[in-house]
């Protein structure tokens with residue numbers, strides 16, 4: 001039977017924003033000639049409206065909208081707002097010639113590249129095309145992420161990434177997600193390793209197949225092989241029926257090996273053999289099976305240290321960590337706390353059918369100062385509890401029920417980096433001043449405006 005011809009893919013679609021009509025005309029002409037569909041708008045509000053109305057493969061945004069200004073503030077705010085709504089659409093910015101500072105800040109806020117005006121047509125076209133194609137690929141893989149049997153199901157979970165550290169993680173996830181590379185995800189408990197695994201799978205060509213999760217570090221000797229490779233009926237006393245193993249379930253999809261650092265050496269050898277050959281056989285059968293899997297694994301222990309101590313096979317480590325993605329603990333990315341806390345409050349409120357409460361300034365300070373040994377998971381539980389305890393429409397410090405012993409237990413000041421020490425001193429001063437910026441600035445020996453700049457840098461808020 002002849003197969004149906006593939007339908008031609010629709011033209012790449014770009015949203016371009018600039019408040020100068022002549023620039024928009026020039027851009028439209030250039031991109032149309034290259035077969036790119038362009039929608040234009042002259043204001044930040046227009047960008048947000050256009051994003052509501054339709055999907056784009058990439059955005060090209062000017063940084064200055066109020067005529068006669070070159071500060072780029074409107075453009076920077078716009079990037080942040082776009083990233084909130086559309087975390088994965090590639091954003092390119094256009095900056096005034098020589099305004100490298102604005103360009104660097106734009107990259108920090110999540111823009112992928114920048115073009116200086118006046119631009120060079122060939123370079124602009126090449127840069128835009130690359131981002132359009134990437135954006136199209138990212139959209140396509142996410143759309144085809146249909147759940148299938150045995151998979152970790154459901155839509156991709158949110159991945160908050162306000163901090164620079166998490167923005168770097170997201171960039172890495174975007175880059176390696178669509179590849180076939182095996183990825184080792186490291187980080188303390190509750191830092192979001194499984195969330196990252198889901199995104200990696202969701203962005204890959206394998207997204208329409210299963211993502212099968214195995215708690216590799218917690219399998220007793222007797223069940224390890226049966227769990228991973230399956231067994232035939234009657235293979236052992238309890239084998240009343242045949243079982244399909246995780247390798248087979250994950251065929252053409254992704255196998256997620258959680259807690260991989262806790263596997264005993266004997267199991268490591270068996271896993272390595274299956275990964276090297278792609279072949280295995282079910283317990284009680286001599287029939288060789290083959291599975292095509294991409295392996296993602298996660299651990300909260302240091303595998304290089306485990307390897308040195310002889311507890312983890314080096315050859316297995318090399319197979320697992322083609323790329324490593326490290327999730328920093330929450331105490332090292334405090335800029336994420338406010339966004340995560342508000343998100344969790346809203347989610348829990350929706351779950352309990354209540355209006356989402358707000359966070360008092362003191363409650364926010366307490367959250368920012370807490371050490372979060374349980375990381376994002378602990379914050380999630382704290383906000384659920386706080387939502388239930390809150391009286392009225394605001395969560396107060398008392399509703400957080402943070403254990404005092406755990407508050408502000410960071411690394412001692414001498415062990416901190418400059419950035420951490422500054423962050424620590426500022427949050428402490430703000431907290432002591434009840435969120436009042438003027439008072440905190442006085443205590444720190446800074447001018448109010450200098451403190452405001454630092455607050456902006458760290459994504460912190462104060463009052464007064």
Ligand SMILES: Nc1ncnc2c1ncn2[C@@H]1O[C@H](COP(=O)(O)OP(=O)(O)OP(=O)(O)O)[C@@H](O)[C@H]1O
Pocket residue numbers: 157158159160161187188189190191192193194195196298300340376377380
């Ligand atoms: N960046 C994030 N944005 C939003 N939610 C997050 C983020 N990171 C983690 N979470 C949420 O925090 C909880 C813990 O995340 P997850 O289970 O992925 O952590 P983990 O590192 O795999 O934990 P463990 O090591 O204990 O298995 C989940 O409910 C997850 O949805």
